[in-house]
Amino acid sequence: MAQKPSIPKGTRDFSPIEVAKRSYIMNTIRTQFQHYGFQPIETPSFEKSSTLMGKYGEEGDRLIFKILNSGDYLSKVKDDAFAKANSNALTPQISEKALRYDLTVPFARYVVQHRNDIVLPFKRSQMQLVWRADNPQNNRYREFCQCDADVVGSDSLWQEVEFVQLYDAVFTALKLEGVTIKMNNRKILSGIAEVIGASDKLIDFTVALDKLDKIGKEKVIAEMLSKGISEEAIKTVDPLFTISGSFGDQLATLKGLLATSETGMQGIEELVFINEAIESLGLESATLQLDVTLARGLNYYTGAIFEVAAPEAVKMGSIGGGGRYADLTGIFGLKDVSGVGISFGLDRIYNTIEQLDLFPEEAIEGIKVLFINFGKEEALYAMKAIKQLRSNGITAVLYPDAAKMKKQMTYANRREIPFVILAGGEEMENKTFALKDMVAGEQETVTLDALIERLK
């Protein structure tokens, strides 16, 4: 047992059933992406370090998996880097490539690199693995799949409206009811910071505010104080800690609070537009909610912020998120191209659907019928029938060996194959098949045509 092989921390193997269920979710998302006009692209699993480093904040660089250079990489290192034993100085000299950390930055790189071939506004979808050298936790892995849809080259708020609809469409198609799409706007957060005279502490302020429902008002205030935000300022925004009501009600409260902030009022106008559009268009199964405490996400969100919460019955973090970045491609030298996008958290959606037992049977269907192997002649007779079944779209297999009956039947049981065919001398003579229903235990003798009809 000791020598049993294993996989690295934070990675997973997927069994056939798990792959089938994941495919079901991914296919559902893919279909909706397509309906909304997003074109799938793929990018390499690793990028040049210079593309990724420094794009995710100082914490982010630590979480990027670096790839060691090929060859005798140490021979090129300058002596003083060794002498100082400084990892930060040494790393760029021995590693020039790194595994992709998310899909957004590679997409920004893609847009800039292929700017002459892309027709703006460009709607792209991407479903690929990303890697983070984080410590694994519940529903957090070091290798996981992101399902992203983004638009670049359009400032229109209709994009935001469409993303709300897209979330709704996907979760409706997955029969996942009761999902809450939470929205906020970076401009509102900026406005609040402006009003309380703490614009320079915007990030500290929002990071603390984001924890409100997790650690409570008292601790949020304590954290704000510790970051140097004045008691007076916190009192000014006291309504934020208890704000409630409908999307419109909350906007009204905010209007009073942010009246003196141009940026803040702009954020409110944007949310009013989106809310009115969605109210008029309607949602199938999800609910749109304003959440002013929502600050999650990367520092580069400049407008809309999205986060999706699973139905309340399941204890699960967010199952999706996204937002708008006014200058997505600026980091790669292409100015004034706005991007807005959302992401679906595949693993968390999987676990939510699993907990609610919402995977449809068709999604995990395996072998439909097993032919018992009685010997060479009988196997050939079976294979001819199997060929016909398969060409009719039925998953059929022959047990490969003429093993004991019990062994073959047990195989059918363990693989949860619903039907078994017994075809021996008598059936071959009459050109028939004995079809056994493994669940009901009943058996009947049928012709090939009838067999195809029964199993279709």
Added chain:
RNA sequence: GUGAUUGUAGCUCAGUUGGUUAGAGCGCCUGAUUGUGGUUCAGGAGGUCGCCGGUUCGAGACCGGUCUUUCACCCCA
């Protein structure tokens, strides 16, 4: 990256203050039953106790390191 936590058969877990040959249930294999599985009965296989080292006459148990699990922080899907 910081601080805790977990690891004994395929799975879920027992295992006394360190003391012979480490157990149970389920699962698996074989047979009762050579064209009929899921039930029943009988029998059987399977573990250098995560790994490496240390203390000891003696370690699954104690100590150190390492890997892994889970969790909190950071951050995030």
